[in-house]
Amino acid sequence: MTVTVTPRRTLEHVAARAGVSKATVSKVLNGRSDVAAATRERVLAVVQEVGYHPTVAKRISSTRLIVDLAFDSLVNPYSTRVLEGVVEAAAELEVDVVIARPPDPRVVGPAAYGDAWARSLVANGRGGLIVVTSELTEAQVASFGRAGMPLVVIDPINLERKDVASVGATNWAGGVSATDHLLSLGHTRIAFAGGWPKSACNREREHGYRAALEIAGIDVDVTLIKNESFTYEAGLRMGRALLERDQPPTAIFAGCDTSALGVIEAARRLGVRVPQDLSVVGFDDTSLALWSAPQLTTVRQPLADMGRVALRTLLQFARGEAPDSHHIQLATTLVVRDSTAPPAQRR
Numbered sequence: 001m002t003v004t005v006t007p008r009r010t011l012e013h014v015a016a017r018a019g020v021s022k023a024t025v026s027k028v029l030n031g032r033s034d035v036a037a038a039t040r041e042r043v044l045a046v047v048q049e050v051g052y053h054p055t056v057a058k059r060i061s062s063t064r065l066i067v068d069l070a071f072d073s074l075v076n077p078y079s080t081r082v083l084e085g086v087v088e089a090a091a092e093l094e095v096d097v098v099i100a101r102p103p104d105p106r107v108v109g110p111a112a113y114g115d116a117w118a119r120s121l122v123a124n125g126r127g128g129l130i131v132v133t134s135e136l137t138e139a140q141v142a143s144f145g146r147a148g149m150p151l152v153v154i155d156p157i158n159l160e161r162k163d164v165a166s167v168g169a170t171n172w173a174g175g176v177s178a179t180d181h182l183l184s185l186g187h188t189r190i191a192f193a194g195g196w197p198k199s200a201c202n203r204e205r206e207h208g209y210r211a212a213l214e215i216a217g218i219d220v221d222v223t224l225i226k227n228e229s230f231t232y233e234a235g236l237r238m239g240r241a242l243l244e245r246d247q248p249p250t251a252i253f254a255g256c257d258t259s260a261l262g263v264i265e266a267a268r269r270l271g272v273r274v275p276q277d278l279s280v281v282g283f284d285d286t287s288l289a290l291w292s293a294p295q296l297t298t299v300r301q302p303l304a305d306m307g308r309v310a311l312r313t314l315l316q317f318a319r320g321e322a323p324d325s326h327h328i329q330l331a332t333t334l335v336v337r338d339s340t341a342p343p344a345q346r347r
Helices: 011-016 021-030 039-048 057-061 075-095 114-121 136-145 170-184 202-213 232-243 256-268 287-291 303-318
Strands: 066-071 096-100 127-132 151-154 165-169 189-192 225-227 251-254 279-284 296-302 329-330 333-335
Touching: 011 021, 011 039, 021 039, 057 170, 066 075, 066 303, 075 096, 075 127, 075 256, 075 303, 114 136, 114 232, 127 303, 151 303, 151 329, 165 202, 170 189, 170 202, 170 251, 170 279, 170 296, 170 333, 189 232, 202 225, 202 296, 225 232, 232 251, 232 256, 251 256, 256 279, 256 287, 279 287, 303 329
Parallel strands: 066 096, 066 127, 127 151, 151 165, 165 329, 189 225, 189 251, 251 279, 279 296
Antiparallel strands: 296 333
């Protein structure tokens, strides 16, 4: 009798089929950049062909759960506050957190972009993933599901799926409160200097701004609405463009504190005083709001609490429990400081 033995779907098997070392296969699965493109494609083709999935033994046998917290950028106060909340919750719940960045599609290749991240997480024994203000593809979300990798997103840029758990703030209500505050001071020419146009939270803030104007009986002037990104440089550009108009606004609602500081700097360079000539409102209430000159009126979103809730929701998934809610929004509040005042003609 002839017995046919099916080769084991192991790392060694993939390496032998691809004609490379185990170390090279590991580098490919972990999204490392120090692998030739042709070699990477060959390894990934073998992985797909044999249906190899890295072992989850490390996740199961570990005495402490390890989760990845992925940021596009840590060089901003928003990310720092979210990180603070996640780390505090992790210490209480005895969870280890690894700070990471999403894989670069230019490195792993567009064909493998969907699966490479999930395989890397499983290979490294991760028990879940929290993604902050990043853009996820449908292929990536599907890969996380196939790998059994719990996923929670904070302020997602593009993902509005009912089956993907998300944590955010009441951005629409925050947009309304910021605009209502400026209206109550007597401003009628109020501009919006927002962030990424396709960002869900940015759209909600803009919609809140529009709703407040409409309720007040003020026609929305679309020429006073600009959207670029949540950065200082974008705030500087948008602020300058708005203030150099023949009829500039008397108030600007910026999509985040960082952009608001850019707007204030644009005003300074043009000789426009804040708040005497221009009122500025931000969003987030990060440390920048207190460091601003003048101190910034802003909408506070509970960033640290968002991080805590995201981790607790992720642990519910990891334990096989149904989360309290798939989409959680924490309340925003307006914090009035020194960057807003009645318009000059009103005074």
